Amino acid sequence: MELEELSANPLHKVKFRKTKTNGEIDRRCVVNPKQARALLTAVTYVGRTRGPMLAALFACMYFGGLRPAEAAGLRDKDCYLPEKGWGLLTLEKTRPQSNKRYTDSGETHEERGLKHREVTETRPVPIPPDLVSIIRDHIATHGVGEDGRLFRTRTGGLISGSAYAKVWREARTYAFTPDQVASPLAGRPYDLRHAAVSLWLNAGVHAPEAAERAGHGVDVMLRVYAKCIDGQQEVANKRILDALAA
Template identity: 70%
Template sequence: MKSYDVKFWKIKRNASSKQPSYVVRWVVGGEKQSTTIRGSELAKNYLSDLRQAAKRGEWFDTVTGLPESMLKAKNARTWLEFATAYVRIRWPHQAATSRQAATESLTAVTPVLVTDRRGRPSVDVLRRTLRDHVFLPEDRCSEPGHEGAAALRWLEEASLPMRDLEEPRHARAAVEALAVLLDGKAAATSTFRRKWAVFHHALEYAVELGELAANPLDRIKWKPTRQSNAVDRRVVVNPRQARELLTAVSYVGRTRGPMLVAMFACMYFAALRPAEAAGLREQDCVLPEEGWGQITVTKTRPQANKRYTDSRRTFDERGLKHREEDEDRPVPIPPELVAILRAHIEAFGTAPDGRLFYTRGGGTFSGSAYAAVWREARTYALLPAQVESPLAGRPYDLRHASVSTWLNAGVHAPEVAERAGHSVEVLLRVYAKCIDGQRDVANQRIEKALSE
């Protein structure tokens, strides 16, 4: 029986379970529903999926408690049907970059999760069909041509039943597909880990819906290589080098370089991420004539393929990374950056919506555009050997330099983490190797202890 009368309760810890598990509870048409999920984040995601379905106006089944979209995924007979439903369920509350990552990952594994049938199209055709006509919301899927329609029919007939994914050999084949790029070369560890995480989450979702008894990835002896994610100290510039690079940016092009100096300065003096700097507005800034000012980071403008953004443009406006949607982050800024921003506003003004950094057409500088300016500026500011080195190889390295400078100056880690938008744990793990002088301090303390 279908019902639109849905109420949600808070997630509660399952006290009777030895291993941490959580109970998601809701009511459909007066019928109480619940499911127990291992892991608090998975439980939160599951409840979020239910809430999103209700927001979209989907009916809920009073027997299973599931909304229309999740019921389709649960009743899916093949991997292709399940993966398509999974993408569409997750789409509304994912960022554009996460949507793109999901599509890329599922597009990589789906061609190997098939039976051996005659008439198999080429891998390129299969991937193009999945990317353009399958793993998108229905209103974004274009009609495939003759070649794409034939490939889609073949996939529908050849796709493995969901129960077959419980065989480790199929999970292993999928992981092997994730480990290589389109050209057959081995994928970078970070790329593999990102795609593996998406596939793992999709299978966990299948377990939650009862499509699989257990996640088959947990049974194969192939785990993503652990990464420290620590910043390479070779990319970190010192204050003198940073200022020389900012000056060099002003020499690039007739207007583009001068318009980007302040944006790069925000990355260095305020440790803003590029997407945060791109979303900075005049109303977010306190810029006194003397002394320290403040930037309140409220929005970001991450870049993604148009097919994955809500606006159908290259940039979506979103909330801050790892924070609630309406949460902001105040960052005190030194007088030097205050002066740079005041001069920038006086010279270039703002976009109609108040943004400080915009193109002639009022848009946002693309990553390739400001990266090209940065590459040229490095050739002006650095020695030839330094240009060939990793030193400040990317604009993002200015943020690394900023955080490293704060830590080396003795600013307490919690304060640095708050300004940079990190947790203290991530901050120390990522930047530990960039804190100069700590080895000498440690040696002195050990020597003093041994002499007592």
């Protein structure tokens, strides 16, 4: 149409209307802490080296709420890992996977800045002692790559999404009952991030703080995770009764 090669715009004849979705998370995919720990343990049973080398990556998604690409880009210099207490991950780079045809470098994993942020912007993510210990053990056992990356293949390459998804599928069969395996429960590694944010909100973490850790806008986070916040009705009822009695 811009080149004036068509006499009329044919798009008005298209009747298709895209179904609107609100992006809410299916609460059936969200694991509880006991199930999450069982999955992380099950990952270490997959293969001789594949699972053990990826266990900490999955732990970053659950305990830190990281996106898979953020965990894949994690470097040792991004990690503050004290011997005791909470640690800190300062996220700066991601390693999203795309088709080579759609990247500027021609590589499947292209280094980029954080999602929804300026290229030079970082995001601090406090991590609990459990994850501090897991990452410390991972570095002690597997070391880091030449570029400081924590997670890589045995030859130093980048781990593909299909590779860690395969490990995840096998781990689910070890950690879950057959009915759970057939369900949406933690069907994808990304569901560990959903479980993390849901846990924070259920624990009473204020929405702005949870959104900052997850790298979300507050409005988006509350819309996406609205149905994953269990027990809030009872909490609200108690607060209203307390206010009425004051």
